[in-house]
Amino acid sequence: MSLFFDLASTNIVAYLISHESSPPRIKEDELENFLKSLALSDRIASDDPDWSAHVRWAANDSLERLQRIVPSRGDALESNEVKFLLHPLALELSRFSIYILPIGNSRDSEVLDRFSHDASHLPGHSVLVLIPAFYHPEANVRVLDPSDAVKNALKARDQWPGAIFLLRNGNSTFLPVEEAYSKVARISDRLHGHPREVPLNEADLKSIWSALSAREPGVSRERERRRLLHLSDLHVGAKSATQNQQYLQVSVARQFGKVDEIVISGDLYDQPLKKHRQAYERFINQMELLTNKKPVVVPGNHDQRILGNRFKVLGNWARPLVHLDWSRGIYRNPDAKMAFFCFDSCRHEDLARGRVGREQLIEMATKFDTANLRDELSDYLRIAVLHHHPYPYLPEKETPILDPRSWRGREEFVEMREADEFLTWCAGRDIGLILHGHKHIPRLIVDEVPTGANYEYRQVTTVGCGTSLGANGSPLSFNIVEWSPDTQSWSVDFQIDRGDGQGFRSAALQAPPAEAA
CATH class of the missing domain: 3.60.21.10 (Metallo-dependent phosphatases)
Structure with missing residues (x-):
């Protein structure tokens, strides 16, 4: 299954799926654009039409809350406001255990589109691929209250294109795209044979995190910083x-x-x-x-x-x-x-x-x-x-x-x-x-x-x-x-x-x- 997000919006998703107590701040117009993009049917790629409909309904519910309750100020919404506005979406996104966000510039779009397509076909219903809106190569990227996943990706901008992997238990990492492909294959091996209707438990997530954090042979992640x-x-x-x-x-x-x-x-x-x-x-x-x-x-x-x-x-x-x-x-x-x-x-x-x-x-x-x-x-x-x-x-x-x-x-x-x-x-x-x-x-x-x-x-x-x-x-x-x-x-x-x-x-x-x- 797939949804389309930019990196600032992914910061919100990281909050929704990891059950943190304090949501990130986000500018009012950014949240509005995020919710409108989810409310459009062509921004969701899923083989489950019921789930797609539920996401669109939740996005519309959150959008109505934003327009009805929050006065137009043009500045960043506070954490308590974001938490209230996104509650309907939290119920829908919390069903997944593994989230993958490809990230890069517009010149990387072909490589990352192909990666997104491959990753979205991982077996089972526990994986959600968050397809990004690509950045212009010259763009400054700024995120308020970044999650660890988003921080790691931004600090490694010189290693783009790549992908963020985020687990329901809060573990996260950013990997360059070549290594990300290898990790998708390893996750597929671990999910193979797992009943589609059975949620991943903590032991499953621990096994998947072990695969994500292990060094790939011949691959060096170290950059002098x-x-x-x-x-x-x-x-x-x-x-x-x-x-x-x-x-x-x-x-x-x-x-x-x-x-x-x-x-x-x-x-x-x-x-x-x-x-x-x-x-x-x-x-x-x-x-x-x-x-x-x-x-x-x-x-x-x-x-x-x-x-x-x-x-x-x-x-x-x-x-x-x-x-x-x-x-x-x-x-x-x-x-x-x-x-x-x-x-x-x-x-x-x-x-x-x-x-x-x-x-x-x-x-x-x-x-x-x-x-x-x-x-x-x-x-x-x-x-x-x-x-x-x-x-x-x-x-x-x-x-x-x-x-x-x-x-x-x-x-x-x-x-x-x-x-x-x-x-x-x-x-x-x-x-x-x-x-x-x-x-x-x-x-x-x-x-x-x-x-x-x-x-x-x-x-x-x-x-x-x-x-x-x-x-x-x-x-x-x-x-x-x-x-x-x-x-x-x-x-x-x-x-x-x-x-x-x-x-x-x-x-x-x-x-x-x-x-x-």
């Missing part, structure tokens, strides 16, 4: 930040182990005081155990201004900045093929505003040209790091990694001035990723930025981190960037803890095309 931990707005010295230090350290180490680099995009201290600097140094000495090296650091407004603000000479406090061992200029990691362009966006302006002045751009350009005389950085992931946000904060246009309306304040008091000039400079220097902090809210913006020459544009992804230690009672936040030097592909995973200690979860995952590196 480098990992960057992005922290920001620590505000060490504040009471809430002090309480959360060990929790953040343990959580990162448990989930991700060693990382290649740690990047901190400013506001290391809550105040530019000696005792706050000393507390920060004790904290960072523990974080360095993840990398065995010093982090890449840029200063924020709280590191050099009293209460983070300056008005002319009032609030200025430069002495702690002298002692701050921040990463001036360009820092290179030749093993991980990463180059960091480190800016001080707090050198100018008053209040909590920032700016990267033209003199700093000239300084950085000189250092870059010196470091890149023989194109040594041509295959590096180039990353700009600064504290201030280069895009203004507009809640109605934000990607809802967290509720953007939770921020309170006036943009004109915290803005980055001359941001367009900075962005154009980055695009002209082939910098594809910008990391920042400042707003205490995770952000994701993908934009086509002019390079300043011959009307050319370059795709630039701007990633903001919230407050990693939960300053002022905010949710805790960090980002993980995974990068493959061999395939020039990368992804960013936004990790959030609501501040109640229930654990960090993936709130959003972004996987640009390899060319966007």
Whole structure:
């Protein structure tokens, strides 16, 4: 049996079939399109007409709930709303034990159509093949609250085409299409002779998972992936930040182990005081155990201004900045093929505003040209790091990694001035990723930025981190960037803890095309 889904919709299906307590968020229009596609008879391939009719009925029921109960807001629906809306479909999809989702770009459609056809003929009524809507090769793929299955597939975008295998008990894996064919054959062997009318039990699922997780002879799944931990707005010295230090350290180490680099995009201290600097140094000495090296650091407004603000000479406090061992200029990691362009966006302006002045751009350009005389950085992931946000904060246009309306304040008091000039400079220097902090809210913006020459544009992804230690009672936040030097592909995973200690979860995952590196 088969249904048609895109990857974001598959994230919903992963919730429906694994009986998780918290459904993923999804944008209202995405859910509406998902339900409408199921309500159309030509989007379901099944040899059981009764089941097809039941799915269409359930989809229409959910669609009516959406149109009747949820007002048109245009933003992401919350988990409790999604759970209520999808209850009719949960009853229909829960009958299956094995789910297979082929995934790839539109240029892979012929290969994956053939794979979908073969997989849909597995024996018995326990297998559902979720046929995808293929992505354009240049498309950015973004999913809110991704399941483990979807996360694995997105992080392995350089191995597409392939397929997600998801079992009713929650086990999941992503495999390249050649290996996926082998696994379908192994599943067929295990299902052979199993009565069609008898559901698979836990022992059956354990046997199938053993087949899926076993290495195929002569097949290597390993790809060299480098990992960057992005922290920001620590505000060490504040009471809430002090309480959360060990929790953040343990959580990162448990989930991700060693990382290649740690990047901190400013506001290391809550105040530019000696005792706050000393507390920060004790904290960072523990974080360095993840990398065995010093982090890449840029200063924020709280590191050099009293209460983070300056008005002319009032609030200025430069002495702690002298002692701050921040990463001036360009820092290179030749093993991980990463180059960091480190800016001080707090050198100018008053209040909590920032700016990267033209003199700093000239300084950085000189250092870059010196470091890149023989194109040594041509295959590096180039990353700009600064504290201030280069895009203004507009809640109605934000990607809802967290509720953007939770921020309170006036943009004109915290803005980055001359941001367009900075962005154009980055695009002209082939910098594809910008990391920042400042707003205490995770952000994701993908934009086509002019390079300043011959009307050319370059795709630039701007990633903001919230407050990693939960300053002022905010949710805790960090980002993980995974990068493959061999395939020039990368992804960013936004990790959030609501501040109640229930654990960090993936709130959003972004996987640009390899060319966007």
